[in-house]
Amino acid sequence: MTPVPTPAPVSNFLRTIIDNDLAQGRYADKRWAGKPGPASVQSQGDADPARIRTRFPPEPNGYLHIGHAKSICLNFGLASDYQGACHLRFDDTNPEKEEDEYVKAIIDMVQWLGFSWHYGDEKNCYFASDYFxxxxxxxxxxxxxxxxxxxxxxxxxxxxxxxxxxxxxxxxxxxxxxxxxxxxxxxxxxxxxxxxxxxxxxxxxxxxxxxxxxxxxxxxxxxxxxxxxxxxxxxxxxMYSWAHPVEDALEGITHSICTLEFEDQRPFYDWILDHLADLGQLRRPLPNQHEFARLNLSYVITSKRKLLQLVREGHVDGWDDPRLPTLAGLRRRGYTPESIRLFCERLGVSKADSRIDYSVLEQALRDDLDPKAARSVAVLDPIKLVLTNYPEGQTELCHAPRNPHNPDAGQREFPLSRELWIERDDFREEPPKKYFRLFPGNTVRLKYGYIIRCTGCIKDENGKVTEVHAEYLPDTKSGTPGADSVKVKGNITWISVGHAVPAEIRLYDRLFTEAHPDAGDKNFLEALNPHSRHVVQAWLEPGTVGSADSAWQFERLGYFVADREDSTPEKPVINRTATLKDSWAPQK
Structure with a gap:
């Protein structure tokens, strides 16, 4: 389980409520028998050792999504910060839609995010059906x-x-x-x-x-x-509106934190608990409900019904499809628990609804991975580069940092030879203005290698370039005294043809072309992005697959991860998690 860092608490209205409740001793008389129960059970317990009790109460009728992550981080985070307990509770009161598969998936995702429902010797994982x-x-x-x-x-x-x-x-x-x-x-x-x-x-x-x-x-x-x-x-x-407050009371919850759509239900919540307490069924002090704004993320849908429709109709490849906003999908795409927690922390907590652009989530991922992701090189759209003056059959090693932010990570090494794979976009026979990569007569640096001068290209019968030719300048290898003897503006990545590792790379983009695909009465299926997944056969730097790393920053391309379902050392399948910068941002 990934340890959860303890950031400095950020003030918000929920913390103010909790601070006031604790200062006033609102729950000082609360008892806890070590298990959920009515007044007859809790009255026999000792003073509750948990200063507060919160809960995360999903219904097991689907997989958790990014919206749930905000509630998970909030409820478990507050309990941790206030030396309290957070319960995981499954609101399984609707048997027509609930399955054990979803229970297991929810447990998996809460743990993956780095949270635990254990408090001392307590294992606070419960089901509404326990209380029928x-x-x-x-x-x-x-x-x-x-x-x-x-x-x-x-x-x-x-x-x-x-x-x-x-x-x-x-x-x-x-x-x-x-x-x-x-x-x-x-x-x-x-x-x-x-x-x-x-x-x-x-x-x-x-x-x-x-x-x-x-x-x-x-x-x-x-x-x-x-x-x-x-x-x-x-x-x-x-009914949920009846079960929810009862479950909270049985579990000794102090602060029942839910999203704003339940604000109108709060009077009924209080009515139920007050009358059951008056009837001797529940022990005071009673839980109190507080509402916060839910997470609305652009370019996704989070309705479980609509997500289920996408899965069942085959628009995506299951609940963990990397294009979905489900936590399982985000994990498979390469998002880390730390990046999602960072994203939720940056959002803060308020009572005002707003829609967050998807780029904010991607930036949290970049900020998390940049200082720790191993670097490597991949060529997604390869064209062969031949160094015509480099001896045939000769190879030599080049070196580069595993991570430029972490010198302790050491160096990686890879061979350079006469024939290299480069990105097709790194050559232009007739370059546009301010194009500093390969074109006839221009010089560029092979990153971590030599400076080369382009001498021409070979085309097929249709005029398509099939091979680029260049000459290397022998005394200009990176890391040697002559490295700076020739000044160039361009820098390109490359992989030795004889040593490159073939891989399938899945390039994922946003699932919808519209920021609000299900707003109003729109048919969200009409906004599906037909280019949300593009599969290419690519080449990887040798040593990438099979190392201790399973996630990388491929230089110039973005962040990538080995697919947790389909990738093997023999047949690598790599998912693009995010580009190096927001490719959807308006171009200046």
Whole structure:
């Protein structure tokens, strides 16, 4: 696991809230029995050793994406900074969409980012389904207190009577049924005696409330669907808005941090917890919900439904496709945990929604890798360069730093010979202005090698250049006394033909051509970039593959990584993570 650095805390409104709560002793009386539980369990515990408790509560219905990374870094980071605990909790209350595959993938990604849900001897990894018995117990308590009722309206009828932002809702005809009758029907729902959609348990709050979330929200619905952990034991499942606060309270969460779309749900969150505490089901002090702005990144979509559509319809090659904003995809593309944490740290925390340009994420990657990535050379679009005056069959070693920022990394060495691969773009028979690379009569330096003078080229019958010719200047090798005897403006990379290693290189670009591909009513599929992946057969500097490194900066080209699924030492497959600079920036 990558260790998480401890940067100097940056002030934000959440830290201010936590500082005030701790200063006022808001959670000084909180107890913790070493495990989640209701008042009867927590009252037997000692004072909670964790100063605060936060949680990261994903639903296991897809792979985590870059938006989740912000929440992960925030919740685990705050817990660490305040000597607290952060729980990993799976909100698995929707059995139709949840799978064990997603549970394993989420665990993998949280650990990959460098975080742990362990706190002392505690292993705080939980599932909402662990609490189904407690949730049902609490539901019966609400019914018996006449705070909830079983409604026999259909979903459409409930929707029609809910009202609008400008019109009050209408009471259900079942709202005033006796509590013992609702309790009997709830138990029948639990026992599978009623079909899907025929009944629902609703909280009894206020159908005239200006907040639509308080107009008798549904607590339980009937679903005869097997659950990935509980099987067929349950056929009623809690709604997320009911389960979420209950889970927080059972786990002793102090600060329930979520994104702004849940702000309107906070009054219902508080209503549930206050009434359950009044009924003796939960122990005070209770959790408090706080909202922050979610991460909106340009040129990507983060809707799990739309990501699933991309995967299932074959627009991408699975959840870990390097073009996706999933953490699995970013990892496969070559993003490091440190770069993603740096990105999230730079974003900060606010309550104002904004859209971050994708280039900010790429720059975090460059800033992380530049001081530590091993250097090497690759030629992606090769053309042969022949040094016509270099002896046939002769080779000599050239040297270059493994990383110019880290002298302790040492030197790498590679052979120079008569025939070299260079980038096709490094030769122009008729160069444009300010072109300083190879053209007839011009001199350039072979980087880390000799200065050469271009003497011409060979073309095929279609006029395409197939071979470039040049002469080397023997006394100008880099690192020797004559290296500066001839001044040149151009510098090109190269690889010895006889020593080059063949490799497949996948050049990835943004998956969408539009910054906001799913804004409004747009069909996001129409914005797919047809050039988001380009595969080339390239040549690598010898010694690149098979070294201890699996990620490199290929000089002049960008940052690359060996594909974690397809690459082998015998058949290297390399992914481009990012170019050396933002290739989408406006050109001046």
């Amino acid at each position: 018995d407690y949730m049902y117990q609490f539901a019966e308590a609400l019914v018996q207190a006449d705070l909830a009722y079983v409604d026999e309206q259909s979903a459409d009828e409930m929707r029609a009577t809910r009202g609008t932002l400008t019109e009050k809702g209408t009471n259900s005809p079942w709202r005033d049924r006796p509590a013992d009758e609702s309790l009997r029907l709830l138990r029948e729902m639990r026992d599978g005696k009623h079909p899907d959609g025929s009944m629902a348990l609703r909280a009894k709050i206020d159908m005239a409330s200006p907040n639509l979330n308080l107009r008798d929200p549904v607590l339980y619905r009937i679903r005869h669907v097997p659950h990935h952990r509980t099987g067929t034991r349950w056929c009623i499942y809690p």
